[in-house]
Amino acid sequence: MKKKTASDALDRALTALYQTDVPEAYKASWRDAVKREEPSDMKSTPRLAWLRRAALPIAAAAVLIIGTAVTGVIAPKTPEPGPAADYEIQTASAYKASGAGDVNNFDFADGNAVFATPAMASAPRGYAETEDEAAYDMEEAADADTRKIVRTVSLTIASTIFERDYETILSLAEAADGYASSVSMYSQQIDKRYASFELRIPEENLDSFLSSLDGIGRTTDRYETATDKTTQYADTQLRLQTQLDKMTRLQELLLKAESVEDLLDIESEIADTQYEIDSLQSSLNYIDRQVDYATVSVYLQEQTPSDTAAAEDITIGERLVNGLKASLEWLGGFFENMLVFLIAAAPVLIPLIIAYIVYRIVRKRRKAKKQS
Amino acid sequence: MTERMLRQAKRGNAEAFIALCAPFEGMVYRHCLQMLKIRADAQDAAQETMLRALRSFQSFEERSELGTWLYKIAHNICLDILKRAHRRHENASLDKLRESGFDPPAGNPTPEDEYIRGGEQDALREAVRTLPERQQTLLSLRYGDQMSYAKIARIMKLPLGTVKSALSRAKEDLRVAVQDANQ
Numbered sequence: 001m002k003k004k005t006a007s008d009a010l011d012r013a014l015t016a017l018y019q020t021d022v023p024e025a026y027k028a029s030w031r032d033a034v035k036r037e038e039p040s041d042m043k044s045t046p047r048l049a050w051l052r053r054a055a056l057p058i059a060a061a062a063v064l065i066i067g068t069a070v071t072g073v074i075a076p077k078t079p080e081p082g083p084a085a086d087y088e089i090q091t092a093s094a095y096k097a098s099g100a101g102d103v104n105n106f107d108f109a110d111g112n113a114v115f116a117t118p119a120m121a122s123a124p125r126g127y128a129e130t131e132d133e134a135a136y137d138m139e140e141a142a143d144a145d146t147r148k149i150v151r152t153v154s155l156t157i158a159s160t161i162f163e164r165d166y167e168t169i170l171s172l173a174e175a176a177d178g179y180a181s182s183v184s185m186y187s188q189q190i191d192k193r194y195a196s197f198e199l200r201i202p203e204e205n206l207d208s209f210l211s212s213l214d215g216i217g218r219t220t221d222r223y224e225t226a227t228d229k230t231t232q233y234a235d236t237q238l239r240l241q242t243q244l245d246k247m248t249r250l251q252e253l254l255l256k257a258e259s260v261e262d263l264l265d266i267e268s269e270i271a272d273t274q275y276e277i278d279s280l281q282s283s284l285n286y287i288d289r290q291v292d293y294a295t296v297s298v299y300l301q302e303q304t305p306s307d308t309a310a311a312e313d314i315t316i317g318e319r320l321v322n323g324l325k326a327s328l329e330w331l332g333g334f335f336e337n338m339l340v341f342l343i344a345a346a347p348v349l350i351p352l353i354i355a356y357i358v359y360r361i362v363r364k365r366r367k368a369k370k371q372s
Numbered sequence: 373m374t375e376r377m378l379r380q381a382k383r384g385n386a387e388a389f390i391a392l393c394a395p396f397e398g399m400v401y402r403h404c405l406q407m408l409k410i411r412a413d414a415q416d417a418a419q420e421t422m423l424r425a426l427r428s429f430q431s432f433e434e435r436s437e438l439g440t441w442l443y444k445i446a447h448n449i450c451l452d453i454l455k456r457a458h459r460r461h462e463n464a465s466l467d468k469l470r471e472s473g474f475d476p477p478a479g480n481p482t483p484e485d486e487y488i489r490g491g492e493q494d495a496l497r498e499a500v501r502t503l504p505e506r507q508q509t510l511l512s513l514r515y516g517d518q519m520s521y522a523k524i525a526r527i528m529k530l531p532l533g534t535v536k537s538a539l540s541r542a543k544e545d546l547r548v549a550v551q552d553a554n555q
Contacts, residue, residue, distance in 0.1 A: 014496070014511060020516065022402070037423055037426055
């Protein structure tokens with residue numbers, strides 16, 4: 001009880017000690033002084049002040065991101081150095097064979113450049129269609145038991161190592177004693193190139209060649225046909241034989257001709273028959289060529305890791321790895337583009353940054369001077 | 373005291389700073405008055421305390437107590453003023469102080485005057501000065517501004533129990549000090 005009384009007394013004593021009215025003038029004056037002291041850039045409302053302070057970093061970030069994005073668009077990625085990187089692809093130029101008798105020379109569409117590959121250079125020339133070179137082997141044609149099967153194969157290959165696979169396909173064709181009758185390559189966008197090959201592979205090497213292609217990229221589509229041309233070949237042979245017999249008879253008649261009129265008629269008939277013989281022989285040569293050399297059409301597609309990450313015919317592990325690769329590639333590309341942009345924009349950015357720093361220093365000094 | 377207000381005040385926003393420091397304006401003024409004895413000087417010193425706090429608010433560490441921080445600033449400013457003026461208030465006579473505007477609290481006899489006879493109030497004042505800054509701040513808020521424990525705890529960012537125990541300890545120390553002075 002005594003302690004309680006003493007405590008109450010102390011409370012009253014303390015209240016009395018601290019009992020001091022705080023002057024209203026002081027309350028108002030320190031507030032005014034603080035408001036006067038407030039930096040001028042803080043006088044706006046807090047929300048707007050936040051916006052104002054954030055404006056510069058946001059603008060800088062926007063310039064950096066937009067600049068990086070624009071740099072990525074206007075600066076196409078150049079192909080990696082290598083044997084196949086010597087020709088331009090940006091213009092989506094298509095290569096095409098300049099002619100059946102000169103398959104090792106490929107001209108650009110505009111005719112300015114020549115492109116050749118080893119496989120093409122070694123292409124056999126024994127199948128040219130000229131009359132002089134046509135050497136139809138009657139003995140072979142007489143072999144009625146020989147089946148005339150024309151094989152064609154069409155493949156679509158997705159490749160993440162485009163240039164290496166491009167070269168490998170041509171090398172494999174050469175190794176199989178084949179050749180490329182046409183090659184074209186074009187690019188729709190960066191890292192999205194396409195190449196189309198029409199390869200002629202000896203029939204006896206076709207299966208081994210197709211097996212070797214399995215090691216390249218990822219085959220997404222395969223189509224194979226075998227057309228039996230035996231009947232057509234035999235018919236053509238019979239028609240040719242008939243024409244040859246007719247030619248023999250006409251030449252005999254020519255020797256026996258007695259009048260000029262008969263002579264002219266027989267020569268006209270001989271010319272027509274010769275034309276027919278040539279035509280039929282050409283057909284037989286064509287079939288032989290088709291049979292001896294299978295046609296393999298390869299469509300090579302360049303694929304980025306992000307493409308393969310979306311593919312459904314690979315394992316989830318491969319998709320995950322490819323997805324990660326795609327992200328890292330994108331990130332690397334982004335920073336690469338940012339670096340290019342920063343260096344490219346340095347002549348503009350550096351003076352701007354210097355001007356801003358000078359402005360800040362001058363402003364700070366003025367403020368310090370004002371406060372002092 | 374919200375974090376947002378602290379951030380704004382640190383960036384120099386006057387409104388935020390005023391909102392944070394207004395609860396301590398009485399405590400600052402009273403401390404200045406206790407040290408300087410003269411209302412006008414106390415008013416100037418208290419205002420200077422607030423301005424100096426505003427200028428150096430960026431250095432204020434959020435983990436410390438704003439009231440104690442302001443108390444220290446006020447204390448240092450008052451010491452500077454006293455040094456400059458060579459003013460030794462311990463030796464100043466009450467009459468001189470009254471002439472220069474000093475208005476000592478509570479002139480009429482009250483129950484507490486009965487309790488604190490003679491020099492007891494001076495002894496109490498001196499005893500208060502020996503207390504740690506935090507306890508002096510708490511006493512000023514409690515008895516000067518008549519704040520509740522809860523409000524003190526809120527503005528000082530202290531647990532309620534800490535406020536209660538600190539004030540209890542302060543009163544116990546004061547009681548001993550006053551008793552010693554009376555003996």
